Amino acid sequence: MTSRAWGYLGWAVVAACFAVVELGAVATRRWATVADALRALTRRRTLQLACLAGWLWLGWHFFVRSSR
Amino acid sequence: MHRGRRRLSPAAPPPVRPSPQSIVTAAVESPSGEEHRCRAEEVAIAVEVSGRTRRTALAVAAGLLCGWWVTALTPFSAGATVAVLAFGAAEVAGAEVLRRRRRPHRPSGAGRRPALRGVAYLPWVLAVAGLAAWELFELFSLPRSAHPTISSLVDPLLAHHVLRWLAFAGWAWLGWELAR
Numbered sequence: 001m002t003s004r005a006w007g008y009l010g011w012a013v014v015a016a017c018f019a020v021v022e023l024g025a026v027a028t029r030r031w032a033t034v035a036d037a038l039r040a041l042t043r044r045r046t047l048q049l050a051c052l053a054g055w056l057w058l059g060w061h062f063f064v065r066s067s068r
Numbered sequence: 069m070h071r072g073r074r075r076l077s078p079a080a081p082p083p084v085r086p087s088p089q090s091i092v093t094a095a096v097e098s099p100s101g102e103e104h105r106c107r108a109e110e111v112a113i114a115v116e117v118s119g120r121t122r123r124t125a126l127a128v129a130a131g132l133l134c135g136w137w138v139t140a141l142t143p144f145s146a147g148a149t150v151a152v153l154a155f156g157a158a159e160v161a162g163a164e165v166l167r168r169r170r171r172p173h174r175p176s177g178a179g180r181r182p183a184l185r186g187v188a189y190l191p192w193v194l195a196v197a198g199l200a201a202w203e204l205f206e207l208f209s210l211p212r213s214a215h216p217t218i219s220s221l222v223d224p225l226l227a228h229h230v231l232r233w234l235a236f237a238g239w240a241w242l243g244w245e246l247a248r
Contacts, residue, residue, distance in 0.1 A: 003209070007216045010202050017198055021191040031188045038245050040189060051246050056156045059239050061219070062226060063139060064148045 127162075131155075135236040139229060156243060163247035 025033040032040065042048040138155055141148040209215040226232045 003214045004216065007206055007214070010206070011216065011218075011221065014195075014199050014202055017195045021195050024191070031191050032184050034192075036184055037189060037192045040184070042246055042248075048246065052156075052160055052243070055239070055243050055246055056153065059152045059156055059236075059243075060149065062222065062239070063152050063232070063236060064143060064145075 131159075131240055132233075132237060135240060136233050139232040139236050155240070159240060159243050160247045163244060167248060 021031075022034055025031050025036075041051050134155060138148070138151045141151055203217055206215040206217045222235075226235060
Protein backbone atom coordinates (compact mmCIF):
# COMPACT_ATOMS: atom_id res chain seq x y z
CA MET A 1 0.00 0.00 0.00
CA THR A 2 1.47 3.38 -1.00
CA SER A 3 1.86 6.30 1.40
CA ARG A 4 -0.70 8.22 -0.66
CA ALA A 5 -3.24 5.45 -0.11
CA TRP A 6 -2.45 5.51 3.61
CA GLY A 7 -3.07 9.25 3.53
CA TYR A 8 -6.51 8.81 1.96
CA LEU A 9 -7.32 6.03 4.41
CA GLY A 10 -6.36 8.30 7.32
CA TRP A 11 -8.67 11.03 6.05
CA ALA A 12 -11.49 8.53 5.63
CA VAL A 13 -11.02 7.43 9.25
CA VAL A 14 -11.03 11.05 10.46
CA ALA A 15 -14.23 11.77 8.49
CA ALA A 16 -15.81 8.59 9.88
CA CYS A 17 -14.90 9.68 13.43
CA PHE A 18 -16.68 13.02 12.92
CA ALA A 19 -19.75 11.25 11.51
CA VAL A 20 -19.82 8.73 14.38
CA VAL A 21 -19.48 11.47 17.01
CA GLU A 22 -22.33 13.49 15.49
CA LEU A 23 -24.63 10.51 14.87
CA GLY A 24 -23.89 9.14 18.36
CA ALA A 25 -24.69 12.52 19.91
CA VAL A 26 -27.98 12.78 18.03
CA ALA A 27 -28.98 9.18 18.80
CA THR A 28 -27.99 8.96 22.47
CA ARG A 29 -27.94 12.63 23.63
CA ARG A 30 -25.10 11.61 25.96
CA TRP A 31 -22.65 14.10 24.51
CA ALA A 32 -22.75 17.34 22.54
CA THR A 33 -23.84 17.59 18.92
CA VAL A 34 -21.97 19.86 16.52
CA ALA A 35 -24.65 22.53 17.13
CA ASP A 36 -24.10 22.28 20.91
CA ALA A 37 -20.35 22.58 20.38
CA LEU A 38 -20.80 25.67 18.18
CA ARG A 39 -23.10 27.22 20.79
CA ALA A 40 -20.59 26.50 23.56
CA LEU A 41 -17.82 28.06 21.48
CA THR A 42 -19.81 31.23 20.95
CA ARG A 43 -20.98 31.59 24.57
CA ARG A 44 -17.74 33.25 25.70
CA ARG A 45 -16.84 36.40 23.83
CA THR A 46 -13.09 35.69 23.64
CA LEU A 47 -13.65 32.16 22.33
CA GLN A 48 -16.16 33.50 19.83
CA LEU A 49 -13.70 36.10 18.54
CA ALA A 50 -10.97 33.46 18.28
CA CYS A 51 -13.33 31.22 16.29
CA LEU A 52 -14.28 34.12 14.00
CA ALA A 53 -10.60 34.89 13.40
CA GLY A 54 -10.03 31.23 12.49
CA TRP A 55 -13.08 31.30 10.26
CA LEU A 56 -11.78 34.38 8.40
CA TRP A 57 -8.41 32.68 7.96
CA LEU A 58 -10.17 29.58 6.56
CA GLY A 59 -12.01 31.77 4.03
CA TRP A 60 -8.80 33.47 3.00
CA HIS A 61 -6.97 30.14 2.78
CA PHE A 62 -9.55 28.36 0.64
CA PHE A 63 -10.93 31.19 -1.50
CA VAL A 64 -7.90 33.45 -1.97
CA ARG A 65 -4.81 31.37 -1.43
CA SER A 66 -5.93 28.12 -3.08
CA SER A 67 -4.49 27.32 -6.50
CA ARG A 68 -6.99 26.79 -9.28
CA MET B 69 -68.06 33.31 -32.00
CA HIS B 70 -66.83 34.86 -28.75
CA ARG B 71 -65.04 31.79 -27.55
CA GLY B 72 -62.35 32.51 -24.90
CA ARG B 73 -63.69 35.98 -24.00
CA ARG B 74 -65.10 36.46 -20.53
CA ARG B 75 -68.23 38.50 -20.20
CA LEU B 76 -67.80 41.11 -17.44
CA SER B 77 -70.81 41.71 -15.25
CA PRO B 78 -71.10 45.07 -13.45
CA ALA B 79 -73.09 43.37 -10.63
CA ALA B 80 -70.20 41.06 -9.57
CA PRO B 81 -67.06 42.99 -8.60
CA PRO B 82 -63.88 40.93 -8.04
CA PRO B 83 -63.31 39.87 -4.41
CA VAL B 84 -60.96 42.20 -2.52
CA ARG B 85 -58.40 40.57 -0.22
CA PRO B 86 -58.00 42.57 3.01
CA SER B 87 -54.50 43.65 3.92
CA PRO B 88 -53.00 42.36 7.23
CA GLN B 89 -53.00 45.95 8.57
CA SER B 90 -56.72 46.35 7.89
CA ILE B 91 -57.41 43.05 9.70
CA VAL B 92 -55.41 44.26 12.70
CA THR B 93 -57.23 47.60 12.75
CA ALA B 94 -60.64 45.97 12.39
CA ALA B 95 -59.89 43.45 15.12
CA VAL B 96 -58.60 46.04 17.57
CA GLU B 97 -61.53 48.36 16.93
CA SER B 98 -64.08 45.58 17.32
CA PRO B 99 -66.02 45.80 20.60
CA SER B 100 -66.22 42.05 21.22
CA GLY B 101 -63.11 41.94 23.42
CA GLU B 102 -60.43 39.41 24.21
CA GLU B 103 -60.94 36.99 21.35
CA HIS B 104 -60.50 39.69 18.75
CA ARG B 105 -57.53 41.16 20.58
CA CYS B 106 -55.82 37.74 20.49
CA ARG B 107 -56.58 37.46 16.79
CA ALA B 108 -55.07 40.92 16.24
CA GLU B 109 -51.93 39.89 18.09
CA GLU B 110 -51.66 36.70 16.02
CA VAL B 111 -52.00 38.67 12.81
CA ALA B 112 -49.47 41.27 13.98
CA ILE B 113 -46.97 38.48 14.76
CA ALA B 114 -47.68 36.89 11.36
CA VAL B 115 -47.03 40.22 9.63
CA GLU B 116 -43.78 40.68 11.56
CA VAL B 117 -42.61 37.11 10.83
CA SER B 118 -43.47 37.46 7.15
CA GLY B 119 -41.46 40.72 7.00
CA ARG B 120 -38.52 39.08 8.77
CA THR B 121 -38.67 36.08 6.41
CA ARG B 122 -38.63 38.41 3.42
CA ARG B 123 -35.65 40.34 4.78
CA THR B 124 -33.81 37.07 5.53
CA ALA B 125 -34.51 35.76 2.02
CA LEU B 126 -33.24 39.02 0.51
CA ALA B 127 -30.07 38.94 2.64
CA VAL B 128 -29.39 35.29 1.70
CA ALA B 129 -29.96 36.03 -2.00
CA ALA B 130 -27.65 39.06 -1.83
CA GLY B 131 -25.02 36.97 -0.02
CA LEU B 132 -25.22 34.22 -2.64
CA LEU B 133 -24.90 36.73 -5.50
CA CYS B 134 -21.97 38.38 -3.76
CA GLY B 135 -20.43 34.94 -3.17
CA TRP B 136 -20.66 34.11 -6.88
CA TRP B 137 -18.75 37.30 -7.66
CA VAL B 138 -16.15 36.78 -4.90
CA THR B 139 -15.43 33.18 -5.95
CA ALA B 140 -14.87 34.33 -9.55
CA LEU B 141 -12.00 36.66 -8.58
CA THR B 142 -8.41 35.72 -9.38
CA PRO B 143 -6.74 33.76 -6.55
CA PHE B 144 -3.76 35.35 -4.80
CA SER B 145 -4.96 38.79 -5.93
CA ALA B 146 -5.42 41.77 -3.62
CA GLY B 147 -9.01 42.11 -4.89
CA ALA B 148 -9.89 38.56 -3.79
CA THR B 149 -8.31 39.14 -0.37
CA VAL B 150 -10.21 42.37 0.17
CA ALA B 151 -13.48 40.85 -1.09
CA VAL B 152 -13.32 37.77 1.18
CA LEU B 153 -12.28 39.77 4.25
CA ALA B 154 -14.89 42.48 3.57
CA PHE B 155 -17.61 39.84 3.13
CA GLY B 156 -16.61 38.23 6.43
CA ALA B 157 -16.46 41.57 8.23
CA ALA B 158 -19.88 42.60 6.86
CA GLU B 159 -21.39 39.30 7.97
CA VAL B 160 -19.95 39.59 11.49
CA ALA B 161 -21.15 43.22 11.72
CA GLY B 162 -24.65 42.23 10.55
CA ALA B 163 -24.81 39.43 13.11
CA GLU B 164 -23.65 41.82 15.83
CA VAL B 165 -26.39 44.34 14.97
CA LEU B 166 -29.05 41.61 15.06
CA ARG B 167 -27.70 40.22 18.33
CA ARG B 168 -27.88 43.66 20.00
CA ARG B 169 -31.43 44.22 18.75
CA ARG B 170 -32.56 40.80 19.90
CA ARG B 171 -30.91 40.73 23.34
CA PRO B 172 -33.46 42.78 25.38
CA HIS B 173 -36.40 40.67 24.14
CA ARG B 174 -34.90 37.29 24.99
CA PRO B 175 -35.27 36.01 28.54
CA SER B 176 -32.09 34.35 29.80
CA GLY B 177 -31.83 30.76 28.58
CA ALA B 178 -35.25 30.80 26.91
CA GLY B 179 -35.62 28.29 24.09
CA ARG B 180 -32.16 26.90 24.68
CA ARG B 181 -31.04 23.52 25.84
CA PRO B 182 -29.41 23.69 29.31
CA ALA B 183 -25.61 23.95 29.20
CA LEU B 184 -23.88 20.58 28.93
CA ARG B 185 -21.06 19.54 31.22
CA GLY B 186 -17.50 19.83 29.97
CA VAL B 187 -17.11 16.08 29.53
CA ALA B 188 -19.95 16.12 26.98
CA TYR B 189 -17.61 17.93 24.56
CA LEU B 190 -14.76 15.42 24.95
CA PRO B 191 -15.64 13.39 21.80
CA TRP B 192 -15.41 16.60 19.73
CA VAL B 193 -12.12 17.59 21.32
CA LEU B 194 -10.72 14.14 20.48
CA ALA B 195 -12.08 14.25 16.91
CA VAL B 196 -10.61 17.72 16.27
CA ALA B 197 -7.31 16.67 17.87
CA GLY B 198 -7.24 13.61 15.58
CA LEU B 199 -7.89 15.80 12.54
CA ALA B 200 -5.16 18.27 13.55
CA ALA B 201 -2.68 15.46 14.26
CA TRP B 202 -3.30 13.78 10.89
CA GLU B 203 -3.10 17.10 9.03
CA LEU B 204 0.23 17.94 10.67
CA PHE B 205 1.58 14.44 10.07
CA GLU B 206 0.69 14.62 6.38
CA LEU B 207 1.95 18.20 6.07
CA PHE B 208 5.42 17.42 7.40
CA SER B 209 5.82 14.05 5.67
CA LEU B 210 7.93 13.76 2.54
CA PRO B 211 7.54 13.58 -0.38
CA ARG B 212 4.74 16.14 -0.19
CA SER B 213 2.97 14.81 -3.29
CA ALA B 214 2.49 11.42 -1.60
CA HIS B 215 0.87 12.87 1.52
CA PRO B 216 -2.50 14.56 0.92
CA THR B 217 -3.52 17.39 3.25
CA ILE B 218 -6.99 18.96 3.51
CA SER B 219 -5.93 21.69 1.07
CA SER B 220 -4.58 19.26 -1.51
CA LEU B 221 -7.78 17.19 -1.23
CA VAL B 222 -10.06 20.18 -1.57
CA ASP B 223 -8.17 22.23 -4.19
CA PRO B 224 -9.20 20.10 -7.22
CA LEU B 225 -12.85 20.38 -6.15
CA LEU B 226 -12.59 24.13 -5.63
CA ALA B 227 -11.24 24.49 -9.17
CA HIS B 228 -14.87 24.29 -10.37
CA HIS B 229 -16.64 27.59 -9.89
CA VAL B 230 -19.98 26.10 -8.84
CA LEU B 231 -18.37 23.90 -6.18
CA ARG B 232 -16.25 26.84 -5.04
CA TRP B 233 -19.40 28.92 -4.73
CA LEU B 234 -21.20 26.19 -2.75
CA ALA B 235 -18.17 25.91 -0.44
CA PHE B 236 -18.24 29.68 -0.02
CA ALA B 237 -21.94 29.47 0.93
CA GLY B 238 -21.09 26.80 3.52
CA TRP B 239 -18.27 28.96 4.87
CA ALA B 240 -20.60 31.97 5.08
CA TRP B 241 -23.23 29.89 6.91
CA LEU B 242 -20.61 28.70 9.43
CA GLY B 243 -19.53 32.29 10.02
CA TRP B 244 -23.13 33.33 10.63
CA GLU B 245 -23.60 30.52 13.15
CA LEU B 246 -20.42 31.57 14.95
CA ALA B 247 -21.18 35.28 14.91
CA ARG B 248 -24.89 35.45 15.76
